[in-house]
Amino acid sequence: MELRPLNVSNTNDKYKTYELFIGPNHPGISGNFSYVLDMEGHKVANVTPDPGLLHRGFEKLMERRLWTQNLALIPRICVPEPDVNEVAYCMGVEHLAGIEIPKHAQYIRVIVLEMARIAAFLFSFAGLGGSTGLYTAPNWSIGDRDYILDLFEWLTGGRVYHIYQYPGGVKKDIPDGWLDKLLELLDYLESRLPEYDNLIFRNPILQKRTKGVGYLPAEKAIKNGITGPNLRASGIKWDIRKAQPYLVYDELNFDIPITGEGDAFARTLQRRLELEESIKILRQCANQIPDGPYKVKIPNPFQFRVPAGSYYSKVESSKGEFGYYIVSDGDVKPYRVYVRGPSYSVGLYYANEIMRGMRIEDVPVWIHTMDICPPDFDR
């Protein structure tokens, strides 16, 4: 067994620091992941991330499976928001194989993505509530998230893992009445938003707890490869949906809200504002969705050979840029798939820098507002 040397901080006095383990079995961490903190008093002196507890060897397993078999595997890479994996992977495969998918299917994909985004945002509110002790927030928001999961179940047959996307489109068409139900749900969610505002965003103590915590200036955010809402909360107007539009996002009318303070509160508020935009997008999709085929035919999976080449396909997920770097050598199986999770740089690298000098109270708040999702870097 390899003995790791103890990370004693710059004080070089073993009596002055002590070790505190945040995770894997700790209520303060999201998922099976661990930070080993060297503490000095109530403050963090040094951080050692310990990933790999969720390592499954996805990238290896995908090389062993057929192009379409992999669809069952990849949603499991990011559990709170599995659909981005499917869409990113399918987009990559379609690009390499030169398949153009019908508009109808593109709209369905946007609907699925945005619903997943709302679900993930609601989940992140729950995380903030749990880490600050506001347990009403998780109870409400996860309860509301479940309505979305119900709709997913109706649409795809699965609550969490949908395995609904397919190279060339989606697996089946939207059922009758589903869109009406979706609109109804959006109305409901919108009516719930003021309550969340009162509970979370206008809560003076929560503001006190989150304002100024984990301040992330814009240059540092760029330098450390931080993407998504966290980047926008630092004031950078960057959203792949706008800047490099995929699917039908260029046909939809929505804003990219920017909060810009760069602290934990801004990051949560950013998600709250984007949630509203997602509702807007979903309404438009439900109203504009054209009729047409939901997929194009692709060959028998055993014969489905993707031409040789490589492509990096990316999707704006609720946590940031989710990318698949797919390499094909013209076989029925991928030659190599690399998964770029948005939490990788935050959770494994930037944590080292930001957590030093942070109070122990702020550590879980920081983890949850950064929305660190361990499965996407453990893979």
Next chain:
Amino acid sequence: MSEWKELADYFRGRSMWMLHYCTGCGAIELPPTMTSRWDMERFGVVPMATPRQADILLITGYLSIKSLKRVVYTYEQMSAPKWVLGFGSCTINGGIYWDSYSVIKRLDKYIPVDLYIAGCMPRPEAILDSFVKLRELIKKGEAKGYEKYVKNFEWYKANQDKVFRRTTPVLKKPEEVTKSA
């Protein structure tokens, strides 16, 4: 004395404190189970922060070797009576990761599992159902995994050590392995 035991078992079945150890992706179905939609607190099941306080260890899905080591340590830190719920097909046979180099295949080779919940992933209803089933098992006195662990400690330890304490590479000759694949 047996009346006392029965009474104690009755209370144990009504108040099962669960260790919320997100070992795998199944953990995503636990928040809905805990919160307002399904509310497992109705059954006296409450998430606990540390293994010391917990009665149930819920293994929510696949376990990498690195995770398993920590789970075994955690399991040994819990005090008897304690129960393990294997959650999802990954704990039964490795599930979708059947050929992964990092994920263990059968949980009950390493720690005793009292109840498996099938599915990938099981719905919250299934989790709640497992709690009710476990309650019945406790009442009948059939859920004795912790005693099994003590009795067959060497067997479990040997299995664990095989995975944790390797001193030689598993694949000794990479060339041969490549040919056979």
Next chain:
Amino acid sequence: MNSNLIWLVFTPLIGSAIAAILYNYKFLDRLITFSTFAITLFLVFGTHVGQTYSMNLNFMGRMIPLSWNVTHLSIFMLYISIVFGTILTFYSLMDRSRMKGFLLLLILAANNWIFTTNDMVGFFFAWELMGWASIVSVLGGRKERKSRHAALYYALMSIGGSYSMFFGLFTLWRLTGSFSISSNLAYLSSIVGVHPWWVLGIVSLFFVTFMIKAGIFPFHTWVPMAYAYAPDTFTPFLSAVMSKYGIYGMLLFLPISLMEKGMPTVFGLPWVNYIFVWIGVITAVLGTVLAFFQDDVKKLFAYSSLSNLGYIVAAISLFTSVGVTAGIYHAFNHLLFKGALFITLAAVISRSGTSKLSEMGGLWKKMPVTFFTFFIGIASAAGIPPFNGFGSKWLIYQSMIKQHLLFATILLFLASTGAFLYLFKAFHSIFLGQLSHNYDNVKEVPVIGQIVEYLLMFAMIFFGIQPGYILRPVGLIVKSVGLNPLAVMGNGYVTGMFSNVDMPLIGWSLAISFVFGFILFFISAKHKYVSQEDNYTAGQIPQDWGLTPETYQFSWKFYEPMEKLFAPFYRIKIDGFFRGLGDWTRITGSAVKQVFVGNAQIYTLFAVVGLIILVIAGWVA
């Protein structure tokens, strides 16, 4: 018969001489110290209130009348100081620290002289003797350099106090032509209505001395240094007994009621008293706040002593019957628990070899008797019934509330709660938590030490549930200063102004509920003992991370969030002046050190300087 008062002074002096001769035979030296204390204690048994004795001393051609007079206060003080001294010297029989027995005996002689003398010359000489002997005692601490600095600083403060007292004494002599304390006090009382400012001036000259000795704000700065760097077995005496000399002096002068005529009052108190209440309160709060962040355990308890003396000063300054009772009662309680705490600290430090809180931990497994003594000590110090610290704290609050001193009361509550915090910090860092492997071979103190610890434990519990044994003599003192003593019903009651407390009842109630707790504990399901390494580490296996007990022990910066809270406090750099003074002393000291190398020389130098100043003062007169 009455001449035994002289023997109270001479016996320790003779003992001191013998001890000084046998200085190199460590054990004999200690044995003689202990036996002298025991003999003195025996002599005190023969003393009774009202005893007087006088003689004339020929000093440089001038007849100086010396007189002794035993009052209720002096006999109370004699008993508590000598009993404690006997216990301490018994404890130090097994001690290996560098406390010098002959110096302690010199202090004992001065102690007896101070408490019994009725003339100011004797008082002054005894005070000086006590001062210098204690300064030299401080020099023998574990950390030589730091002890030397502490002693220098203490000496400087003492000299200041001596001047002040000398001038006060001299002025009084010029006014009355007498050295007798009782007649001078009577004179001051008689003219206070006519010349209040004169009286105030003279009294304050004395008070400066007393405040320096007791370590009251703003003269508290020497306390942490001297307490921390004195020899470990001398610190208990320094804290428990010697700080009370100041309180004794104050109690002598307080009966000069300044309320008589022409003095404005605040909340029904003469404004001078009001100011002294506030000085006491500020000392209490300051001691508490400074104690939070100490890492040196003796420093922490030094600040704790400071805080407790603040309580005492605040209470006696009220000069109401409850106030004075509470003050003296607290002085006794403080002597008992702080003595016990410092003795256990001496044990811990001698066994572990460190006085840093962050370097200790988990010692309860190795030193259980010491652990229990310390536990009861901090329970007493935190004022938890039925241990002995409760009654006096409770009376102090009542006396304060009675006078409607709102902010002072709230601040005292704050200091009391804060006391619980820093006491627990020390308790945790020394005895609880993870035991470092460095201390695997630490053993409990020898039998002598354990006997002393059991004795102190017993005393703290006994005087807690039987406060009457102390409250009665305190009542006599209160009566002798002209106030109504508090009613004492039986030995178990503390009778306050707002309510009564039956201490044995609390003891019973606790004992019975403990019995129930233990019954429940033993009939319920079984437990097993695990090693300290088997600890919750969030699932991580500690060995993989190279975790050792001391890296899993949290005691450094224990109350860090409070630093933020008290940041405004630290902005007021009240200590800055004194720190500057200390630096100056250090510089002078090192300059002196270049001429005179060694401890004794420095002491001699200061003695000579002090003497010269005294002689010059005499010429001027």
Next chain:
Amino acid sequence: MLKHVEKLRGMGLEANPLKDWEFEVSVPKERVAEVLSYLKSTGFKAFIHLACVDWIDEGEFELVYNLESYEDALQAVVKTRIPRNNPTMESMISIWGLCQVYEREVHEFFGIEFVGNPNLKPFFLENWMDIPPLRKDFNTLVYSEELFEFKEDETHGIKAPKRIEHK
């Protein structure tokens, strides 16, 4: 975007656009640091990922650096190839500190040595002794069969451990 491609071609590199906002450039191993710093100075400030591909038949590893420019909304893919039998590469942590974790991961999964990276200790895997798992010659199926014995079929009862002999 084309100006970037032109400029890179002008530097004697093989660069070609892939999509409206994406281009790739193939760089010899020695010039990677130079190209990355150049790209960083022209707006590609965000380092997105470092991926490695094992071209076993050609006996080479391919390292793929992916950069993004938020100002121009562009993406650059920088590729380089290093020999498989002596996989060493210069570390890029002086350009992006972030590379430290990516390189550590590639080192663990492919066995590439990054010269100048201070911390290449095990990251995701614990007690790993075989060849790095993402190399093409590592067979995960055989490995897991050897280690976990998942094919044996026994009931829930406890049986004595089966001895496994390594072939």
Next chain:
Amino acid sequence: MMFFLKLIQSIGVGALSISVGLLFMGIGRKITARIHRRYGPPAIQNFIDVFKLFSKNSISHGFAYDLGIIAGTSALLAAVVFLPVGQINLFPANSSLIMILYLMTMAYLGMAMGVSSSGNPNATIGISRALTMMMGYKVPFAAVIFSVYIFARTGSLTNIIAAQSGGLLNWNMIRLPFGFIAAEIALQGMLGEKPFDMAIAPAEIASGPMVEMSGKYLGFGMLQHAVGIFLETGIMVNLFMGGAPNVWIFVIKQFELFFIALLVNAILPRFRVEEGVSFMWKIPLLLGVIQALIVVL
């Protein structure tokens, strides 16, 4: 004879305090669940939990650990017999408020000693926070005690109750409104409810002091919490709501106070510890001082 009578009565009060405390905790869980839009556990869930805990094996880190945990519960039980509960007032001559408060400190000391002897830094951080917070709420409570002492001219709870007899308008709640509000906020801190529950913050320090407690140790902790709820709300009822003619009304009054604490608990997150203390030293202390000044002047 007298001794045994009092002993049996005291055991009765102790049992009452435990049952009422556990019932309150159970009802509290139910109410909180309803605010969360959940169904919630049965109201007697906490009794079940305690019985289970005492029947479960446990681990200990040595006798200091055992002793501390037992002291935590026992000292509170020793304090509760001095509390006038409705018509039950076992030791009317001996119900000094400050004495009861200091006796409660014994419980904190015991608990703190027990959990920190386990050597877990999570527990120790929790204790450090709990003690810091204690300093926060004790100070405004001292101001309130001051006002009540001066106002009622007595420090014995028995006499304070007697001074409030004669209808609602004589209650200190009406007479000393600012003091009541200050004490109510301090009560929130004493009960360890949000926003002052930083000591047991699970997400930060894995439930703090409870981190190493298993089986019966946790059972003792739960009993301590139950008795603590009873004692603290009981003091408030006696101080401000004029006591009660009988036990039932007493318990109902206690529940009213506990209910307010629950509602606040459900909608607020927790403070950082120094924020909590400075809040206590601002608003409640100010109210307490205003009240005291009103009383004195």
